[in-house]
Amino acid sequence: MKKSKVRVNSSRRNFLTGSASVAGLAATAAIVPITFATANHKDGSKGLPNFINWKNRDALIIHSDKGIETHRSAIGESIVTPNANVYIRNNMPTMTDAQIGNRKNWKISVSGVKNPKTFTLAQLQKLGHTTIATILQCSGNGRGFFAHKVRGSQWKTGAAACVLWTGVPVKAVVDACGGISSGAVFMTSSGVDHAPTGLDPKKAMVERSVPKKAYKDAILAWEMNGDPLPNSHGGPLRTITPGYFGINNVKHVGKLAFTETESDVKYMKSSYRISPIGKKGSQYPTCWEMPVKSWITRPTDETGTVKAGKVQIVGVAMGGTKKARSVKVSVDGGNSWKKAKFIGPDLGKFAWRQFALETTLSAGTYTLSSKASNGSNTQPELRMENRRGYAHNGWKDHSVKISVV
Amino acid sequence: MKKSKVRVNSSRRNFLTGSASVAGLAATAAIVPITFATANHKDGSKGLPNFINWKNRDALIIHSDKGIETHRSAIGESIVTPNANVYIRNNMPTMTDAQIGNRKNWKISVSGVKNPKTFTLAQLQKLGHTTIATILQCSGNGRGFFAHKVRGSQWKTGAAACVLWTGVPVKAVVDACGGISSGAVFMTSSGVDHAPTGLDPKKAMVERSVPKKAYKDAILAWEMNGDPLPNSHGGPLRTITPGYFGINNVKHVGKLAFTETESDVKYMKSSYRISPIGKKGSQYPTCWEMPVKSWITRPTDETGTVKAGKVQIVGVAMGGTKKARSVKVSVDGGNSWKKAKFIGPDLGKFAWRQFALETTLSAGTYTLSSKASNGSNTQPELRMENRRGYAHNGWKDHSVKISVV
Incomplete structure (x- = not known):
């Protein structure tokens, strides 16, 4: 070869x-x-x-x-x-x-x-x-x-x-x-x-x-x-x-x-144990199966100025050990949600899916969030607090703030 | 980005x-x-x-x-x-x-x-x-x-x-x-x-x-x-x-x-016209849709000595504008064929599929061939002769000779 x-x-x-x-x-x-x-x-x-x-x-x-x-x-x-x-x-x-x-x-x-x-x-x-x-x-x-x-x-x-x-x-x-x-x-x-x-x-x-x-x-x-x-x-x-x-x-x-x-x-x-803050030990669960998760990849503060008008909000969604089934996107910090579309090929249940939502945004600031589901589980709003910061899939922390001009 | x-x-x-x-x-x-x-x-x-x-x-x-x-x-x-x-x-x-x-x-x-x-x-x-x-x-x-x-x-x-x-x-x-x-x-x-x-x-x-x-x-x-x-x-x-x-x-x-x-x-x-040998002109078909095709990628003379015993014969198969549906493999230059398995993810009808056939080979020389079908068309044995050598999908020429020791 x-x-x-x-x-x-x-x-x-x-x-x-x-x-x-x-x-x-x-x-x-x-x-x-x-x-x-x-x-x-x-x-x-x-x-x-x-x-x-x-x-x-x-x-x-x-x-x-x-x-x-x-x-x-x-x-x-x-x-x-x-x-x-x-x-x-x-x-x-x-x-x-x-x-x-x-x-x-x-x-x-x-x-x-x-x-x-x-x-x-x-x-x-x-x-x-x-x-x-x-x-x-x-x-x-x-x-x-x-x-x-x-x-x-x-x-x-x-x-x-x-x-x-x-x-x-x-x-x-x-x-x-x-x-x-x-x-x-x-x-x-x-x-x-x-x-x-x-x-x-x-x-x-x-x-x-x-x-x-x-x-x-x-x-x-x-x-x-x-x-x-x-x-x-x-x-x-x-x-x-x-x-x-x-x-x-x-x-x-x-x-x-x-x-x-x-x-x-x-x-x-001892490493990779998901324990409460301040506690540790092998009696706590280890990091095995990944939970359902998603995040927006653009627009973000890294991707430059967003102009008012039609905006494509895109990201990736994974189902963990099950297929990702759906993703919802919010532009108001989670008060309201719209279903995004999956785009591109499905590489199997262990891959992530690309998702996109086209929306219209006027000038202002927005908090963009995404929330995936694998049919059995949906991303929670909040992180599971734990000593070493493992397995975070809360949608709130993964939100991004953007300014539209 | x-x-x-x-x-x-x-x-x-x-x-x-x-x-x-x-x-x-x-x-x-x-x-x-x-x-x-x-x-x-x-x-x-x-x-x-x-x-x-x-x-x-x-x-x-x-x-x-x-x-x-x-x-x-x-x-x-x-x-x-x-x-x-x-x-x-x-x-x-x-x-x-x-x-x-x-x-x-x-x-x-x-x-x-x-x-x-x-x-x-x-x-x-x-x-x-x-x-x-x-x-x-x-x-x-x-x-x-x-x-x-x-x-x-x-x-x-x-x-x-x-x-x-x-x-x-x-x-x-x-x-x-x-x-x-x-x-x-x-x-x-x-x-x-x-x-x-x-x-x-x-x-x-x-x-x-x-x-x-x-x-x-x-x-x-x-x-x-x-x-x-x-x-x-x-x-x-x-x-x-x-x-x-x-x-x-x-x-x-x-x-x-x-x-x-x-x-x-x-x-x-004038370029990319599929014309008979010795003829040219815009009246001949241009190179548009690709035909069904496959070829073996290993073993070949590039991949080193093949030892007698179990051998994995692998390759790629494409369906053209339709999905590749099946591939057959021959180790005797096309006298007999066995159905190969598709492996790996299906990236959609325009991608190729990986295929594999496990077989047992004793010492000797072999001619390995593959023949794909998209349900409507199967690879022909021979190339379509044409002036500029376009669109070749004949399985015979794409065969590889290997020595098993």
């Missing part, structure tokens, strides 16, 4: 980082900061980190070296998010080409099945493939709207993307291993991007368990929007768990196991 | 060219060759022309400075072709940023309607938008399989791509102009990329008429796979005529007219 290396790797050195997510573990590892591209952005702000210097800086907001958000206005007119515009949220430093080696020889062990096996990527590719469109969304997308002081990147809407993934269905892998062992309750994916850090796997390994049923839709992906999966997005191989929050789509996956219990690593047991 | 300039323009100078397509007209214009990137490809072959130096050289075969093909193996595992892998076929030199000016102010006149108007791109964008997936395919795709000596790029399968386009439906533009004038028979789009050359518009203008009915599906597109439409693909605005050959998807479009007669420029009247 002839594909450019440009999209796969940085071909530059990718150092360990001393940022918040691993700072507490730094004692055992050689921590060197990630380098940023020498050139600042044209507006004077920071350039891209070198490990993703192929990304589209204009489309991105840099919160940190491992938290990079897509501008609200860089999503929404087309349906699939170009790779160069897709947000970055890494817990570990992206693996380098040198650490990965020959991509075709990348290994993944499969256990909790009748006949446990280890597959190379080349072997997986002989089991058949498919393409699915899913929403990749960080559990903390919308954290920037919470009123209490929440640690972590202050994402608004842009820790989300709609991506076409290509890979082997987990079902085909399971079939090649004789089926799932009886007693399994979870599908557990383990990343190996912690390995080069030398950090304690219990604290640094991204290992995530999801309910076993998720395996029916899941794939092990090696392509992202038709390009080889970039290292920065978990290449050469990543678990894609449609309908589940980003963290469950484990990058640099080296192990897939059907297990009776949930993983006991930090990223499963 | 914040988007990278990298994908939009070359930001380098794009000169007129002296290549075959305009050589006969060169007397009136200053002809300067297109420059190629200084660096040759790693295999020693020519680098990319500078005006598309952002493309993926590894995915491409360079026939000339305006004829650049996608490798057979660079299509087929995912469904949408990344912009960097999409083929290039230009009749005129790509317009430069300087020639285009402010993209939002790009103008298109609309005539043959009740109320003729001129719209800027910004005004078009207020009429509403949609996204559609279509096959962009050069009329001469497959020319390289013809046995007689045919002038033009010797395309095999890679003058084709599946692309998500975003733009305004022509129907919405027509509505904004009070409807189509009575008596109109054709929708005629005119490019303005000839203008900077100073060449005679009758000979150099890409102006194409298609049957009026095509307007119902057509859009004026400003995005390609979520990026602003690159200049090299006709940015900032291009007519997309779903189901019709590439030439009818006019680049750098400056005029849309509903007309009683076909355009009389060279690119309508």
Whole structure:
């Protein structure tokens, strides 16, 4: 397969980082900061980190070296998010080409099945493939709207993307291993991007368990929007768990196991728990299935002056693990609503739909809101308050104010 | 809208060219060759022309400075072709940023309607938008399989791509102009990329008429796979005529007219006519609707050694102006056929479908063929012989030979 290396790797050195997510573990590892591209952005702000210097800086907001958000206005007119515009949220430093080696020889062990096996990527590719469109969304997308002081990147809407993934269905892998062992309750994916850090796997390994049923839709992906999966997005191989929050789509996956219990690593047991403000612990629910959600992508304060007259209000709507069925739009902060139209192709229940409402606005200020439904659930008005600012789908905070002249 | 300039323009100078397509007209214009990137490809072959130096050289075969093909193996595992892998076929030199000016102010006149108007791109964008997936395919795709000596790029399968386009439906533009004038028979789009050359518009203008009915599906597109439409693909605005050959998807479009007669420029009247070998003339049919077609993308001689055992045979199938309904695959040169499965999302009737057949092959040589049907028509075995090698959809020539060890 002839594909450019440009999209796969940085071909530059990718150092360990001393940022918040691993700072507490730094004692055992050689921590060197990630380098940023020498050139600042044209507006004077920071350039891209070198490990993703192929990304589209204009489309991105840099919160940190491992938290990079897509501008609200860089999503929404087309349906699939170009790779160069897709947000970055890494817990570990992206693996380098040198650490990965020959991509075709990348290994993944499969256990909790009748006949446990280890597959190379080349072997997986002989089991058949498919393409699915899913929403990749960080559990903390919308954290920037919470009123209490929440640690972590202050994402608004842009820790989300709609991506076409290509890979082997987990079902085909399971079939090649004789089926799932009886007693399994979870599908557990383990990343190996912690390995080069030398950090304690219990604290640094991204290992995530999801309910076993998720395996029916899941794939092990090696392509992202038709390009080889970039290292920065978990290449050469990543678990894609449609309908589940980003963290469950484990990058640099080296192990897939059907297990009776949930993983006991930090990223499963204590991180990503939706707990009341001021409380924490593994007794609280983890970030699994995504709720129904939508947001307006234009017009916004990013998209320039809006002139009085006919205005197209457009955005994206996702149903979570069910198809998005309808979207309503309000121009008066939620006092009255009109049904918007879905436009463009339907890429399946795990993708988002584009929506549009044409309306006429005279000069003045407006609060534009959108509210999606998947048939069973409708977006609530308010956020669910929680300690770390996860799973925000309240429509009120996601509203935008515009001035029409 | 914040988007990278990298994908939009070359930001380098794009000169007129002296290549075959305009050589006969060169007397009136200053002809300067297109420059190629200084660096040759790693295999020693020519680098990319500078005006598309952002493309993926590894995915491409360079026939000339305006004829650049996608490798057979660079299509087929995912469904949408990344912009960097999409083929290039230009009749005129790509317009430069300087020639285009402010993209939002790009103008298109609309005539043959009740109320003729001129719209800027910004005004078009207020009429509403949609996204559609279509096959962009050069009329001469497959020319390289013809046995007689045919002038033009010797395309095999890679003058084709599946692309998500975003733009305004022509129907919405027509509505904004009070409807189509009575008596109109054709929708005629005119490019303005000839203008900077100073060449005679009758000979150099890409102006194409298609049957009026095509307007119902057509859009004026400003995005390609979520990026602003690159200049090299006709940015900032291009007519997309779903189901019709590439030439009818006019680049750098400056005029849309509903007309009683076909355009009389060279690119309508004499070029792109499907005539018997040795004959030419405007009495022969022009390249309009695409026929049903498919081809195998792997394994091929490009994809490395095939080991005996289970083999996944995969490819792409398009229905033309109707949905692709089924594909059959043969491993013995067409003596016997098995039905393949469609995989991945259905992006609509104008997109291609991915297909796959799992089979078991022992050591030996095999001729792999595919044959698609759209319900009404099935791919023929043989090409339709014609002077310029257009519209080839015969399955036999598109077969691939592989060795299994």
